Amino acid sequence: xxxxNILIVVDDIEKSRRxxxxxxxxxMVLDNDGNMILTEGLVLxxxxxxxxxxxxxxxxxxxxCELYFEERDLEAFVQKLEKLYPSIKYVNRLMTHSWGQKVIxxxxxxxxxxxxxxxxxRSEKH
Numbered sequence: 001x002x003x004x005n006i007l008i009v010v011d012d013i014e015k016s017r018r019x020x021x022x023x024x025x026x027x028m029v030l031d032n033d034g035n036m037i038l039t040e041g042l043v044l045x046x047x048x049x050x051x052x053x054x055x056x057x058x059x060x061x062x063x064x065c066e067l068y069f070e071e072r073d074l075e076a077f078v079q080k081l082e083k084l085y086p087s088i089k090y091v092n093r094l095m096t097h098s099w100g101q102k103v104i105x106x107x108x109x110x111x112x113x114x115x116x117x118x119x120x121x122r123s124e125k126h
Contacts, residue, residue, distance in 0.1 A: 006067070007043040009050045009058050010110045016044050019108055022084050023077075024069055042067070047110075060111025067112065070119045074102045077116055081106070 010016040013036050020026040034046035043072055057081040071077045078094050081104075091105035091113065103117040 003041075005037065005041045007045050008067070008108075008110070008112045009047050010108075010112075011047050012109075013044050014047055015109060019039045019085070020044075023081060024108050035085045061107055061113070062111075063113055065113065066105070067108075067114045068116070071116050072119060074104065074116065074118050078104060 013034070016040070017028060017036060020038055020042065023041075025039055026042060028038055030037040030115060034049045036044040038044065047058055065125045074094065081088060089107045091107070092103070094102060094104045096102050099120075101117050101120055103115055105113065108114055
């Protein structure tokens with residue numbers, strides 16, 4: 001078994017599609033009227049459809065999970081973020097962890113938490 005997709009709930013699919021394309025280069029794979037699949041397995045789900053399906057409230061900025069991206073030139077990414085989305089809400093601005101990784105955390109327009117960090121060297125055993 002393998003994980004196929006990650007679904008996030010959004011108010012305006014087209015606005016969110018542009019956001020994820022502008023910042024992360026994700027493109028639309030399939031638009032299924034209220035459910036849009038982007039490259040890298042990210043699915044945008046219309047909030048009205050999701051709420052009706054679940055019959056539960058949707059809580060923005062719940063901080064229960066995050067989307068994590070890696071970017072080698074994090075300073076250039078931050079400049080692009082500030083230029084394209086100047087009113088973005090930050091959790092933490094660009095910082096460096098004690099282990100040397102640079103990260104930034106912010107919310108997408110719908111309150112989904114995003115972290116972008118510099119790649120970490122992985123010591124994988126084969």
